[in-house]
Every structure is written in C-alpha cells, then in structure tokens.
Amino acid sequence: MTCCGWRLIPRQSEDRYRPFLELTMNVGADKSEPLTAIHTDLGAIFVSLELSRSSWLITSLSPGGGEKMSKHSVPGGDFAGLMERFAQLQEKARLRTGQSFRIIVIQEAGLDGFWIHRALQNEGIESHVVDAASIATSRRRRRAKTDKIDGETLVRALLAYKRGEPRVCAMVKAPTPGEEDRRHLCRERKALTAERVRHVNRIKGLLFSQGISGYQAAAPRPAPAAGRTPNRRRPRLPSAS
Secondary structure, eight states: OEETTEEOOOHHHHHHHHHHHHHHHHHHHHHTSOOOOOOOOOSSEEEEEEEOSSEEEEEEEOTTSTTOOEEEEEETTOHHHHHHHHHHHHHHHHHHHSSOOOEEEEEEOSTTTTHHHHHHHHTTOEEEEEOGGGSOOOSSSOOOOOHHHHHHHHHHHHHHHHHTOTTSOOBOOOOOHHHHHHHHHHHHHHHHHHHHHHHHHHHHHHHHHTTOOOOOOOOOOOOOOTTOOOOOOOOOOOOOO
C-alpha cells in the first residue's frame, strides 16, 4: 500500500522481522566490547592467588610468555611449595629472556587473613591485598564464578593498578598482628552476643508454648578484675544437733 509516494509496511511484517532485528542488535552490542589486550612488555612476573582450605591456585603472567597465563596449584597452607613455584616461574622467565624478574602478588582479603601477605613481604616479594568488591566487572555479560576467571581478573586488575590507572580497584591496608587480634576479639564477642540472643528467644518461645510468660534472662555477670577471684557462695552445711 502506498500513500503520497511512501510505502507503508503492515504491522504483521514488522512483527515478523522483529526477532531478526533484536538478534542483529545484540550481536552488534557484543562486538562493541572487545577484550582488552594484555601488554606483553612486562617488567615483572604478575601472580594472583586464589586461596582456599584445600588448595591455593596460582595464576601468573610472565615476560616472554605472550598473553597466555599459566595456572598451577599447591596444597592449602603449603607456603614452602608456594615459594618453590615462584622460584620455578622466575627460572623459566630467565631462560626465555635472559633476565631476572621480580614477582608481584595480588590476593583477595578473605578467610586466611593477612599472614600470607606478611610472609611474602618477609621474603622480599611485593604483595597486595585487594578488596574483591572493588574490582570492576562487566554488567552486560553474566559470568560464572570460577577460580580460573577470578585468577585472570585479579592479574588484569594488578596490571592496571601498576600502570597507574585510576579507580581500577581498592587495595586493603594490612593491619598489624595486634590490630588483627583485636578485630578477632571484637568479632567473636559480637558473634557470641548474637548467639545468646537466639538461645534466649528460643527458650522464651518454648516456655510461651506451655503457657509460661514473663520470662526474663538474667544479665551476664561482669568478669572479675585481674588478680581477684570471684566470690562463690559455699553451700551451708547442716548444723550438728
């Protein structure tokens, strides 16, 4: 059908081609987000650690190895095995390039605390602890939560951080052992207080189901002062008659 020299397309024809148009738009959107290339001119060996109770996953990018990242694992808690793996990475990079390179490590702040960070620094290795929530991720494409992807993402974030790019990630300032102990003490006290509240509420519910109301838990007694023993009431003995 024509009107004033213009051809009108029926509504049904537009609906018929809508899936094809949407697919074309999605493909174009995906093509507009190319993957960022890794600069292969590196001056150090960049390593990320994915720490768990059972194993430590090591993802590394070494000079002379191109853009391919190597992945190895050591048993969890095996710090000597970790240092041996680092020595192997340095030896391979020296054989490929004829130069010696230092190692820069990044890891997420998590269950292991900061003892690995301190141990690496004592060995003369540059170490960084990153807040995992501060690393920017793509919102368009959903990705799986795997150690492989996370290890590569940490290495890329470390590269960008060392290049001086702004707002790449937020590094965590490692506390001293004394500060970390005080944090653990406060967290344990908070957890015990919450646990006590749950037990009191449970007891109140059980008593109320039996027709008993007005139950109030006794306030916890303060801890005795240092060097003093708490006063304990001794049971009275029956008088001799």
